[in-house]
Amino acid sequence: MRAEGIGKRFDVGGSPFTALEGIDLTVREGAFATLIGPSGCGKSTLLRILADVVQPTTGTVEVFGRTPTQARKAAEFGFVFQDPVLLPWRSALANVELPLQVAGVPKDERREQARDLLRLVGLEGFEKALPAKLSGGMARRVAIARALILRPRLLFLDEPFNGLDEIRRRQMNDELQRIWLETGTTAILVTHNVSEAVFLSDQVFVLGRGPGRIIAELEIDLPRPRTAETMLLPEFTAYEQRLTDLLTEVYREIEP
Numbered sequence: 001m002r003a004e005g006i007g008k009r010f011d012v013g014g015s016p017f018t019a020l021e022g023i024d025l026t027v028r029e030g031a032f033a034t035l036i037g038p039s040g041c042g043k044s045t046l047l048r049i050l051a052d053v054v055q056p057t058t059g060t061v062e063v064f065g066r067t068p069t070q071a072r073k074a075a076e077f078g079f080v081f082q083d084p085v086l087l088p089w090r091s092a093l094a095n096v097e098l099p100l101q102v103a104g105v106p107k108d109e110r111r112e113q114a115r116d117l118l119r120l121v122g123l124e125g126f127e128k129a130l131p132a133k134l135s136g137g138m139a140r141r142v143a144i145a146r147a148l149i150l151r152p153r154l155l156f157l158d159e160p161f162n163g164l165d166e167i168r169r170r171q172m173n174d175e176l177q178r179i180w181l182e183t184g185t186t187a188i189l190v191t192h193n194v195s196e197a198v199f200l201s202d203q204v205f206v207l208g209r210g211p212g213r214i215i216a217e218l219e220i221d222l223p224r225p226r227t228a229e230t231m232l233l234p235e236f237t238a239y240e241q242r243l244t245d246l247l248t249e250v251y252r253e254i255e256p
């Protein structure tokens with residue numbers, strides 16, 4: 001996907017506020033890309049523009065040769081939000097199959113696909129569980145399974161592991177990498193977490209603020225699948241340090 005000259009102005013209490021300006025980015029097909037930057041730099045807004053949820057004020061987006069609206073209508077997008085937003089009265093399986101139900105897919109077929117996906121996200125045996133019975137990590141896996149059920153070419157993830165402790169977050173990063181490798185989808189993640197960005201990504205876009213813009217792009221060239229051992233490699237630590245330095249610069253610009 002390619003975005004060119006993306007800008008976004010909001011009307012805040014009658015005055016214009018420029019949230020994003022001059023954003024150019026290209027995410028390779030099949031890559032795992034991450035947007036990282038300080039709070040309020042426009043990461044979520046940019047993700048929503050790429051996903052056709054919000055319209056840009058300037059610029060264009062092209063997704064596999066289509067406009068974002070065409071791609072969204074062709075069900076090429078999957079979305080995982082910060083909050084898993086599961087329907088509390090539906091079982092894990094029924095939550096995952098919902099997009100297929102809406103699309104009118106017969107019951108047996110959608111059940112089978114939902115079951116396969118729950119297995120893929122490591123929740124075999126929890127098909128009948130209601131969301132209230134699931135841990136935070138499990139609920140997020142259900143949300144990822146639901147986002148994958150229409151077999152999207154592009155998966156958008158907006159801080160999906162916020163609020164999980166460090167160990168759970170690492171487990172979810174492992175799972176997400178495995179799922180991404182198995183499905184071959186292109187993924188775009190928003191995060192604040194430097195290790196998460198390095199662990200998961202092929203491409204990292206660092207955003208600065210005032211207005212939101214891309215200040216650096218980092219290629220993470222580490223073999224897959226990445227593991228706990230990968231995180232101990234000097235190359236891994238060097239990428240973390242480089243990213244931390246870039247973010248420190250950005251924070252210094254905001255609050256010297």
Ligand SMILES: Nc1ncnc2c1ncn2[C@@H]1O[C@H](COP(=O)(O)OP(=O)(O)OP(=O)(O)O)[C@@H](O)[C@H]1O
Pocket residue numbers: 010011012017019037038039040041042043044045046
């Ligand atoms: N609908 C809106 N109307 C007015 N201003 C908005 C709107 N949506 C976002 N903004 C503003 O645009 C800026 C970017 O917001 P956005 O949520 O995209 O940032 P972010 O980098 O994702 O932040 P965080 O990391 O805290 O989630 C913020 O200053 C925010 O207040």
